[in-house]
Amino acid sequence: MARTHRVFIPAARLEEFFAPVRAVLSERGVPLRLGRLRPRLELPELACFDLRVAGSVWRGRAPYVFPLMATMEDMSYPQEDGTPLECLPGVDWVVLGGDPAQFSLALGQASSICRHEAVELTPYFEVAGPLPRQRQESDVTVRLRKKWYFVNHAAVTSHLDQLLALPEERWHETGYVAVQDHFETFRPYIEARLVREPRVIVELGCGLGQTARSLALRFPEARVVGLDVSRESLRVAREKFSLPNLEFRECNFADPFAFDDGSVDLAVSSSALNISDNQAGTADETFRILSPGGLLVNGCIFEAFHSYWDFPQSAFTPTRSNLFLADWLAAAQRRELGMELHHWTRAISTHYFASGRLAAFEGAFSRWQEGVRHEPFVPYDYAQCTGFMVAGGSVATPEDLKVPPAHHLDAMEDILAACERLDRAGRELTDMTWLTVASCTGLFPEAVGFLAACLPRAAGVIQGALDTNLLQYIRPQAA
Ligand SMILES: C[S@@+](CC[C@H](N)C(=O)[O-])C[C@H]1O[C@@H](n2cnc3c(N)ncnc32)[C@H](O)[C@@H]1O
16 A cells, blocks of 8 residues: 655755665656654654565565665566465654665655655754664564575576576566676766777676677677677576677676687676676786777676764674675786776665575684684675776776775774764764664674774773663673
């Protein structure tokens, strides 16, 4: 049932959020109203919700908290067992801070799912009362059994017949595969940085071939080659997309690419290069085949970037082998290619914490102490930092290009320094973030102890947050 969706937003940031939110909502014909300024927001006033995913239910007394949850994409597709999505009935949100553009995007998605009749932005000065009560084991039954990102050979193989039988616009019904054509997302980066019309284009990890198809249509004079390790994906791509300037070939990132030096003018990749467990080698090979002035545009999950509100969640998450930017930058520099990064702020979904899927973090601290900065690829469900790495073409490396360290813990000094620079309102927001995490994860005290021990400067920041409002959450867990 349509209803007004209430969003509580820090008064100090209302102006900044208002325009992007209005833009997104007006695209969807959803009116935006402004609520009356609330000096104090009592959390128990906020609506409760049940989140239904794949037939299971996550009961939260929580409002939907941004920026802890920046995207709903992982809940907004049909699930493995075909259960229709029924999520987010009348969710209310509390904004703690974060990026207005990302927020607008998430709100826009929520509005389509929930069919809100209107959205009301209510500015507040301060939040009072506890965030959701401690999670109890019995609360959590979320089973997210598939992800967009990890489309792989096995998934395609088990749906091969369906994929071959269905027209492209119905591929999503298989429920498994990445069915998006990413060309439009790539287009601005390609068009801004190409220095000449490409004659040879490759897509690295082309999957089912939709993006390669669109490249072939956009550049009819070029030869486009979609490359992937999965024969089944390539079979679908070949059967579905037949164009005179398009072909699909088998290729494994672990091996040298079957292209001559300097023979490719544009290399595009979407959600694939991060899967390579040979980052340095794949980077070298990619830049080897680029022609002088050739361009690489890669969009995928990156290693995490850090912001104050990431802390202390970031301590839990080794970066794993998302795109290992240091290797790519070094390879680009060896060939004197410019590189720029465009990224969206990382977000951690509180429901990952709440769903108890924390086993992957176990031992993260000891591994870090042992010097492990880069772990082998495993599905990276917990955090996202998605963005674009663009190299070559007309790209000049920005002077302030910052490649994130390979392990979040290596960024702690930066994060702490950022915390110290915050004004009072910023500190309060950070504390609220901590509070939410503390309410969701039993690992929190371990992280606090660890950070305080290994980074003495952390102790002050941690103590500050404890003094304000965290203690009540941490004590029972520590006991
Ligand atoms: C997440 S999918 C992305 C597919 C497509 N680019 C898209 O965005 O929809 C990752 C793709 O990388 C391919 N891939 C995984 N490991 C690879 C490897 N070692 N060499 C080449 N391709 C690989 C997979 O087969 C899959 O098609």
